[in-house]
Amino acid sequence: MQYAKSAVTESQIDYVFDQLRANAWPHTVAVLVTTGVLWFTSHSFYALLWMALMFMSHVVRLYTVDGLWQHARQHGDYRRVKPLLVAGMLYAGAIWGLVPVWFMNQPQTESVIFISIALAGMCASTLPALAAFLPAYIAFILPVLSLLIIKLFLLGLSATALLGVACLTAFVMISSRINQIITMSITMDFQNRELLEQVTVAKEKAEAANQAKSRFLAVASHDLRQPLQALGLILESMKLKRQQDTPEQKILVQQGVNCHDALTDMFNSLMDLSRLEANDLSVSPAHVELSDLLSMLAREFEPAAQAKNLQLNCVTEPCVVWTDPMVLGRIIRNLLSNAIKFTDSGTVELRIQCLAGKVLVLVQDSGRGIPLDEQSRVFEEYHQVFTHHRQQGVGLGLSVVKRLAVLLQLDLQLESVPGAGTTFRLVLPKGDPALVARQEEVSGFSLRGCRVLVVDDEPALLEATCSLLAEWGCEVMAADGKDAALAHADASVPPQIIVSDYHLQGCTGLSVIRAVQSCLDQPVPAVLMSGDTSPQLVQNMRDNALFLLKKPVKPVHLRKVLRQLLQQPPVT
Numbered sequence: 056m057q058y059a060k061s062a063v064t065e066s067q068i069d070y071v072f073d074q075l076r077a078n079a080w081p082h083t084v085a086v087l088v089t090t091g092v093l094w095f096t097s098h099s100f101y102a103l104l105w106m107a108l109m110f111m112s113h114v115v116r117l118y119t120v121d122g123l124w125q126h127a128r129q130h131g132d133y134r135r136v137k138p139l140l141v142a143g144m145l146y147a148g149a150i151w152g153l154v155p156v157w158f159m160n161q162p163q164t165e166s167v168i169f170i171s172i173a174l175a176g177m178c179a180s181t182l183p184a185l186a187a188f189l190p191a192y193i194a195f196i197l198p199v200l201s202l203l204i205i206k207l208f209l210l211g212l213s214a215t216a217l218l219g220v221a222c223l224t225a226f227v228m229i230s231s232r233i234n235q236i237i238t239m240s241i242t243m244d245f246q247n248r249e250l251l252e253q254v255t256v257a258k259e260k261a262e263a264a265n266q267a268k269s270r271f272l273a274v275a276s277h278d279l280r281q282p283l284q285a286l287g288l289i290l291e292s293m294k295l296k297r298q299q300d301t302p303e304q305k306i307l308v309q310q311g312v313n314c315h316d317a318l319t320d321m322f323n324s325l326m327d328l329s330r331l332e333a334n335d336l337s338v339s340p341a342h343v344e345l346s347d348l349l350s351m352l353a354r355e356f357e358p359a360a361q362a363k364n365l366q367l368n369c370v371t372e373p374c375v376v377w378t379d380p381m382v383l384g385r386i387i388r389n390l391l392s393n394a395i396k397f398t399d400s401g402t403v404e405l406r407i408q409c410l411a412g413k414v415l416v417l418v419q420d421s422g423r424g425i426p427l428d429e430q431s432r433v434f435e436e437y438h439q440v441f442t443h444h445r446q447q448g449v450g451l452g453l454s455v456v457k458r459l460a461v462l463l464q465l466d467l468q469l470e471s472v473p474g475a476g477t478t479f480r481l482v483l484p485k486g487d488p489a490l491v492a493r494q495e496e497v498s499g500f501s502l503r504g505c506r507v508l509v510v511d512d513e514p515a516l517l518e519a520t521c522s523l524l525a526e527w528g529c530e531v532m533a534a535d536g537k538d539a540a541l542a543h544a545d546a547s548v549p550p551q552i553i554v555s556d557y558h559l560q561g562c563t564g565l566s567v568i569r570a571v572q573s574c575l576d577q578p579v580p581a582v583l584m585s586g587d588t589s590p591q592l593v594q595n596m597r598d599n600a601l602f603l604l605k606k607p608v609k610p611v612h613l614r615k616v617l618r619q620l621l622q623q624p625p626v627t
Contacts, residue, residue: 066241068136070187081180086110089173093158101157105150112147128584141194144185148195151177152202158205167212171219174199178226186233276477284584285317291610292526294467312358319607338379338462342486345414346371348380349387349405353609356391365398370406375486376414377432382459383483389456390418390479396424401476409485416481425471433469502617503528508543508550510534510567512560521555523610536560544574552620554613557585557592557603565599580620584608 086464093102155170178196185192200223207216214478273406290312352370360367376383387405394403408415425433434457460467466482507529511517514535520529533551534540536559543550553571555564568581583600585592596603602616 062138063238063241063245064188064460066238066245067187068140070138070237071185071191085177085180089154092169093154105153105157108150108153109147111148112143137190140188141190144191144195145198148198149202152198152200155203155206159210165502167207167210167215171203171207174203175222178222182226182230183232186230187237189230189234192230192234193227196223196230200226228515238418282515285515285519286302286512287319287607287609288516288523292519292522294374295444319609338382340377340379340463342488342490343376343378343380343383344491345374345376345407345416345483348384349407349416350389351383352391353405355388355609359392359395360403363395363398364400365395365487366402367395368402368404368406370404372407372409373488374409374414375488375491376483377486378463378465382463386456386459386463386465386481387416387418389453393453394418394420394422394477394479412485414483414485416483418479420478421476424473424475425469426473426476430469430471501528501587502614502621504530505617505621506530506532506548506551507617508532508534508540508571510536510540510552510553510554510555510559510564516556523613526552527614537562537570540567540571541574544571549575550579551577552617553581554617555581555583557583565595565601568601582613582616582620 086106090102092107093105111305123602151174154174159170170524178199181195182192185195197539200219204216204219204223207213290308293308293311306496314365349369349371353367357367391403391405398420402419403421404417404419406417406419408417433453435454457467460481468480468482469477470480471477502524505528509517509520509524509531511520512535517533517535521533524531531545534543540553540555553568555567557564559567564583564585567581568579572579572581582604583596584604584606586606593603604612606615
């Protein structure tokens with residue numbers, strides 16, 4: 056601990072002065088009562104003289120000692136205060152000791168009893184106030200009781216004097232014990248203050264580090280999403296353009312797609328984890344047709360399964376659940392990705408089981424299984440079971456799955472047999488089929504001839520998006536900013552859909568969309584893409600009735616949204 060022993064002593068002195076101030080009026084009353092009794096039982100002159108001496112000690116303490124104490128508290132210098140406090144208490148004790156010297160002249164029982172009780176009571180009453188600084192209390196009681204004991208011996212009251220000696224001894228022992236307790240309390244207070252300061256400093260450092268991490272992740276999220284987005288679009292465009300490639304060339308392109316998907320999954324897991332840690336991930340539950348969601352996910356992972364010669368089965372039945380489809384989709388994507396990754400041969404199955412009041416979603420595989428001693432740790436962050444296998448990932452997938460399941464308040468169960476496979480089971484609440492917002496079936500819907508305005512200030516992303524859309528048969532208009540977008544809006548054939556990045560140089564994609572719609576004087580359907588998925592931005596997009604896609608956007612998701620926008624009835 057960094058505090059000095061002198062700091063404890065200084066706190067003890069502060070405690071004494073605070074107590075003396077608090078007990079000033081009771082002490083004054085005791086002086087007046089004692090003076091009154093002595094006035095009527097002894098010489099009035101000595102009684103008045105004694106009272107004058109006592110009040111003089113009050114004045115000296117008030118204007119001298121207290122003044123020095125206040126100065127010491129402000130400047131932290133108690134060197135002069137300690138001896139003056141001891142001297143002041145010695146003076147006060149000597150004045151009280153004059154009572155038996157001046158007024159106990161005969162061994163009269165009444166006077167002896169009164170004075171003895173009065174002085175013992177005074178020593179007892181000052182004990183709580185002065186025991187914090189033991190030299191001050193000893194300096195006070197020593198002249199009081201010593202003069203009393205001497206006077207009793209001189210009056211021939213030896214037994215009473217011995218009783219006074221015992222009383223003095225008891226007061227010293229009790230004051231010493233109280234001093235230890237007060238000293239311990241003050242020391243603990245210093246320790247607690249220092250610990251609190253250390254905790255506060257550590258908390259401030261942790262908050263600063265967390266803010267720095269959040270700033271880094273915000274920048275990294277945007278900077279990393281851009282090339283990932285461009286790479287995914289380029290690879291998809293290559294698949295569509297190079298239909299005449301040899302099987303070996305097609306395999307290379309597909310491997311590039313697989314690597315991109317793996318990198319995207321790792322990146323999304325890191326971002327999901329950071330948002331979960333920051334409590335920045337909210338849920339929007341709805342009544343969802345589970346079979347449609349699982350069928351879509353099965354189609355999404357079919358190429359990855361085929362690349363490993365695995366059979367991906369999706370066994371569904373009409374079933375409505377109450378959950379957030381986006382978050383549930385992230386959970387199942389992670390489970391499917393994990394199942395395919397750790398299955399070398401055989402099958403991966405995605406299955407629905409409708410039970411009374413609940414629905415089970417099962418992701419089963421015929422893979423390596425998880426050893427029993429590892430099953431309790433698979434949901435830990437950065438923990439990988441098969442470290443001896445070179446697998447892509449950093450051990451975040453299942454940790455994110457667990458935390459997302461907790462966010463949705465879903466029961467996540469694990470069953471695994473080493474060498475035989477693994478089953479993950481999600482328990483979901485049933486929903487109301489009458490409240491399902493069904494989407495139009497878009498399979499087989501063509502984008503050929505659709506006029507799409509693409510706005511992006513990143514040349515690579517702009518070119519990749521335009522190339523992919525052209526492969527889908529769209530008539531593409533490219534714009535690297537607001538002015539170029541407005542120029543296309545003034546063309547004889549205006550765009551039917553706007554696809555824009557949100558963060559543009561000098562403006563936002565939302566402002567570009569609004570400017571184009573204002574120029575055309577009609578609500579052109581639009582979709583925004585952004586690496587920023589903060590709740591504020593998401594809510595802003597909902598308020599403006601716009602689609603928001605999180606980068607990196609998979610081509611299948613972009614195509615799905617474009618089809619959905621084209622199928623919407625025109626707004627008049």
